[in-house]
Amino acid sequence: MKPGSVVIAGVGRTDVGKLPGRTTVSLNVEACRAALADAGLEKERVDAVFVKAPTSKPEVLYGQKVAAALGLEPRIGGVWDQGGAANISMISFAALSIEAGQCEVALVTIADNPRTGSRQAYEQPHNEDAVYGWFGTLGAYGMIARRHMIEYGTTAEHFAAVAINSRAAGAANPAAQLRSPLTLEEYLEAPYVVDPLRRPDCSLISDGAAAVVVMSKAMAQALGVARPVPILGFGQGQTSIDVPYRSSLTETAATVSAATAFRMAGLTPAQIDVGQLYDCFTIVPIMTLEDYGFCAKGDGGRFVASGAITPQGSIPINTSGGLLSHTGMPGMQLVQEGVLQMRGSSTTQIAGAKTCVISNQGGIMTTHSTLIVGA
Amino acid sequence: MTPGRQTVAPLPLPDRSGPAEEYGRALEQGTLIFQHCDACGSVWLPPFESCPRCLSPEPGWRIASGRGQIISWVVYHHVYHDAFRDREPYNVALVELDEGPRMITNIVGSGDRLEAGLAVSLRIDSEQGVAVARFAIAAPGPGTPGRTQTWLGSHRGSPHNRKQGEKACQ
Numbered sequence: 001m002k003p004g005s006v007v008i009a010g011v012g013r014t015d016v017g018k019l020p021g022r023t024t025v026s027l028n029v030e031a032c033r034a035a036l037a038d039a040g041l042e043k044e045r046v047d048a049v050f051v052k053a054p055t056s057k058p059e060v061l062y063g064q065k066v067a068a069a070l071g072l073e074p075r076i077g078g079v080w081d082q083g084g085a086a087n088i089s090m091i092s093f094a095a096l097s098i099e100a101g102q103c104e105v106a107l108v109t110i111a112d113n114p115r116t117g118s119r120q121a122y123e124q125p126h127n128e129d130a131v132y133g134w135f136g137t138l139g140a141y142g143m144i145a146r147r148h149m150i151e152y153g154t155t156a157e158h159f160a161a162v163a164i165n166s167r168a169a170g171a172a173n174p175a176a177q178l179r180s181p182l183t184l185e186e187y188l189e190a191p192y193v194v195d196p197l198r199r200p201d202c203s204l205i206s207d208g209a210a211a212v213v214v215m216s217k218a219m220a221q222a223l224g225v226a227r228p229v230p231i232l233g234f235g236q237g238q239t240s241i242d243v244p245y246r247s248s249l250t251e252t253a254a255t256v257s258a259a260t261a262f263r264m265a266g267l268t269p270a271q272i273d274v275g276q277l278y279d280c281f282t283i284v285p286i287m288t289l290e291d292y293g294f295c296a297k298g299d300g301g302r303f304v305a306s307g308a309i310t311p312q313g314s315i316p317i318n319t320s321g322g323l324l325s326h327t328g329m330p331g332m333q334l335v336q337e338g339v340l341q342m343r344g345s346s347t348t349q350i351a352g353a354k355t356c357v358i359s360n361q362g363g364i365m366t367t368h369s370t371l372i373v374g375a
Numbered sequence: 376m377t378p379g380r381q382t383v384a385p386l387p388l389p390d391r392s393g394p395a396e397e398y399g400r401a402l403e404q405g406t407l408i409f410q411h412c413d414a415c416g417s418v419w420l421p422p423f424e425s426c427p428r429c430l431s432p433e434p435g436w437r438i439a440s441g442r443g444q445i446i447s448w449v450v451y452h453h454v455y456h457d458a459f460r461d462r463e464p465y466n467v468a469l470v471e472l473d474e475g476p477r478m479i480t481n482i483v484g485s486g487d488r489l490e491a492g493l494a495v496s497l498r499i500d501s502e503q504g505v506a507v508a509r510f511a512i513a514a515p516g517p518g519t520p521g522r523t524q525t526w527l528g529s530h531r532g533s534p535h536n537r538k539q540g541e542k543a544c545q
Contacts, residue, residue: 123455128395128421129479130387131507134467135455142449143469150447150491195450195464244469244479245419249447 003265004374006095007220007228009105009213010039011336016208016327017177020116024054027111027209028066035107035211039225046213048076048097048106050090052332056117066109075103083362084278084330085236086110088369091335092234094214104219110332111209119205127242137280138194138202140243140364145196145283147249151298154286156196158301160187162282163200165309166318170325173347177204178325203280204328210336229342232267232355233372235260243364250298252365254291261357261370262293269293272372273353274341275315276334278361279322288359289315292370311348319348331360335371342375384457388505394422397436402506407439407497409476420476441497442513443472445482448489470495470510481509488512 012034014027028051036043049072051063059065063078076097080086087110094106114122126134148154163182170176182200190198220228237253237260239246262268269292277285277292286300294315295303303309309317320326320337327333338356340346354375361368391399394410398421401408411418412426412434425432448468454460466489471477482489483498495510 125387125456126479128389128391129467130456131389131502131505132467132479132481132509133451133456133459133462133465134479135451136453138453139449139451139467143447143467146449147447147491192450192452194453197449244477245421249469 001095001099001264003232004230005217006098006214006231007217007225008091008231008335008339008373009215009220009225009228010035010037010041011210011212011339012036012038013175013210013333013336014111014208016175016206016329018115019113019207022113022207024056024111024113024209025065025069027113027207028109028211029069031111031209031211032070032107032109035109035213039213041105041213041223041225043070043072045105045223046070046072046107047074048094048103049074050077050094050106050108051079052086052090052110052330053079053081054112055121055330056112056114056119070107076106082367082369084280085360085362085367085369087331087335088234088358088360088371089236091212091214091231091371092236092369095231095234098214098216104215106214107211108214109209109211110329112329113207114328115205115207117207122205129244136194137364138197141281141283142194142197143243144249144287144365145201145281148283148287148301149196151250152301154283154301156188157184158286158305159196159201159282160184161304162279162285162309163187163324165304166279166322166324167200168310169319169348170321173320173326176321176326177206177328178321197281200324201282203323204325206328208327208329210329210332212332212335212339227343229339230374231371232374233261233263233265234370235264236367236369238368239366250287252287252291252368254288254359254361254365254368254370257359257368257370258292258357261372265372267355267372269315269357272315272355272357274319274338274350274356275317276319276322276338276341276356276358277317278331278334278359279318279324280330280361282324284361284365285309285317287365292357292359311350316350319346319350330362334358334360338371338373342373344375384460386458386502387456388503394424398422399506401436401438402499402508405499407441407499407508408436409439409472409474410434411437418475420478437474439472439474439476439497443470443495443497443510445469445489445491445493445495446471446477447491448482468510478508483509483511485512
């Protein structure tokens with residue numbers, strides 16, 4: 001696939017935070033309606049509907065329920081289960097399907113309501129080890145964060161730098177769920193949830209939905225789409241093995257995913273102007289910056305504390321506030337923020353940004369996907 | 376934490392059916408065992424029905440020395456299950472056995488003294504009549520023997536054999 005031959009033609013979302021009384025199907029429909037309006041498109045043009053499974057209530061044939069609520073009988077449709085990596089993976093499948101003539105216009109959509117619905121998915125025991133008190137995503141990410149501290153000297157101040165950056169962007173974003181900036185002192189005073197993770201290290205928990213429209217560049221031109229954003233590259237990587245049994249806790253398949261995407265785009269990290277890196281916990285963008293090649297392995301903590309990730313730095317990240325401040329939605333908000341940066345319309349716009357790398361991941365750094373978009 | 380103390384709810388006990396049955400039976404008899412593949416020589420936990428490296432069926436078992444070291448740990452200040460309401464804060468540690476396999480466990484009687492590489496030794500507790508493998512910090516002794524090859528992630532370096540910052544990322 002030639003970089004730029006497929007575009008993101010529109011983006012749409014619901015409000016985020018607490019949305020009581022809404023089903024995830026209705027949230028998906030609202031986000032898709034907004035994405036189609038953004039692209040200036042009638043829904044009849046859509047012939048593919050890719051849906052991320054909601055965590056709050058697993059359902060069989062959920063993708064078809066969403067398509068039915070959209071009043072569509074798509075050629076391609078269904079749910080792809082990779083946790084948070086699924087958003088970018090589904091955008092990739094949509095692009096490849098379009099290139100292969102399997103469909104023309106795809107909606108890729110995600111909705112979830114763990115805040116007012118069930119958040120059980122994030123708090124469940126890990127296999128047979130519940131007897132030890134081994135529960136929840138925090139524990140597993142904490143185990144990884146501690147190992148990074150052990151191996152590389154990463155500190156609480158380094159984790160704080162990630163949280164402070166996201167919270168500053170969230171404060172500037174009227175759509176963000178958490179709009180209070182964070183100081184280092186406030187971070188260090190915050191109690192541990194699962195040591196070494198404090199509350200500001202952890203993703204928000206949010207209801208909400210977001211969708212994008214994917215089509216060929218030629219189709220976007222023919223339809224007069226106002227602000228198409230070209231897809232330059234994508235990739236995936238899977239770690240698969242449960243955290244305790246990985247031979248290394250501090251390396252993930254993000255390296256594979258990024259290498260695939262950079263190779264496809266014909267770009268290097270030095271040519272990337274802005275990043276939207278999955279930040280469900282502060283350790284994650286630190287490791288992603290390493291695995292993507294923005295800094296050496298092990299230097300991620302010192303790199304983020306140097307100011308490199310701030311709007312004035314060499315690779316500004318998470319300019320909408322990410323999962324730590326914008327919304328805890330697992331990943332699509334990062335794709336949408338990448339699109340806004342390329343259109344020049346972010347609330348923390350990086351002047352002259354022409355390339356953006358976006359990371360999505362699922363599980364406990366189990367699945368990973370990478371998307372590179374251009375201006 | 377103090378294992379065996381009266382809790383406000385029953386502990387969530389492990390399901391020791393299928394490939395974990397043999398593991399559970401050995402633990403009840405005071406022995407920690409791990410799986411071993413006669414075909415390729417890999418060793419691992421938790422129990423699988425076939426070797427995850429060479430896919431040979433019916434892996435065998437080996438008895439663990441009960442010695443290991445701490446790879447990482449966390450301390451829970453949040454209660455996810457009522458059974459831990461009077462145990463919080465409590466640690467959960469990742470221990471690597473001297474023979475190679477890794478397992479999730481608790482380090483008992485450790486206070487604040489947890490650190491990476493610390494030698495630990497097995498102690499088997501009974502929780503509601505079920506044997507549970509925990510560890511205590513070991514008295515200083517001779518160095519640990521060499522590691523057996525495990526099936527996991529042979530494409531990656533072992534974290535504690537790699538010097539800090541040695542491998543630049545791509």
